[in-house]
Amino acid sequence: MTAKSNASSSSSTRRGRKNDPESVQADILAVATREFSEKGLSGARIDEIAEKTRASKRMIYYYFKDKETLYLHTLEAAYQKVRLQEAELQLNHLAPLEALSRLVRFTFCHHAKNPDFIRLVMIENIHHGRYLAQSKLIQSLNAGVIDALTNVYNRGVEEGCFREGLDPRELHWLISALSFFNVSNQHTFSRIFDWKQAAPENQRKLEDHVTDMVMRYVLPDDTAMANP
Structure with a gap:
């Protein structure tokens, strides 16, 4: 390839970047997600992300202005992804139990x-949620869930299939906690107890167990007693 063709190719690449800023930003955020989740806010480097x-x-x-702003946008993108996927479940069109x-x-x-998401949340907890608190988008997304x-x-209480007196925020905490631990402590738990937790058959069983625990938790007391 000649120097002229090299220059032409480079120019076309630059034009492509300018003409598709959304794609470029999405690419930056995807790489930043991996870098921040693996190295944390302090360990990640803009030079490495650019490379x-x-x-x-x-x-x-x-x-993105600076590294802290890029980190915040990375958090927002991670939360937005999960919340948008939750919205696609169309829960309002299903019976409460389902x-x-x-x-x-x-x-x-x-x-x-999405272990990167779990690691990002863990890292943000190290920072005491300081960056998350700056984002109105994340607060709005989480209020939506x-x-x-x-x-x-x-709806479940009205139909008599859920017991009264539960706080939906606490119910969300329970679902999140059980699902979160499966990823956050997977390596230590597997090594300590010599158990292949990540094996597909074990993941299927754990998914069933978590679902069963949550469903039993919300059932009316008389129903739960009848289904030990």
């Missing part, structure tokens, strides 16, 4: 398939 993307260091700063079961299984499987779960729970 692994189709963007220059200068372009990253143009779109809706809750679908949400539990989705949460368990999403977390298992509580609203959806509240709707499912209230």
Whole structure:
């Protein structure tokens, strides 16, 4: 390839980047997700992120200002992804028991398939949620999942299939905690107890167990006693 053709190719690449800023930003966020989840906010480097993307260091700063802002956008993108997928479950169109079961299984499987998300949440907890608190988008997204779960729970109470007196936020905590631990402590738990937790057959059993525990938790007391 001649110098002229090299220059032409480079020019075309730059034009492509300028003409598709959304694609460039999505590429930056995808790489940043991996870097932040593996190395944390302090360990990740803009130079390394730039090397692994189709963007220059200068372009990253143009779109995201600084490393802290890029980290915040990475958090927002991670939460937005899971919340958008939850919305696609169309829980309002399902009977309460089916809706809750679908949400539990989705949460368990999403977390298992997206360990980067779990690590990002763990890292943000190291920072005491300081960056998350700056994002109105994340607060709005998470309020939406509580609203959806509240709707499912209230319908279940009205139909007599859920017991009264539960707080949907606590129910969401329970679902998240069980699904989160499956990923966050997978390696230590597997080594300590010499158990292949990540094996597909074990993951299927754990998904069933988590779903069963949550469903039993919301059942009316007399129903739960009748189904030990």
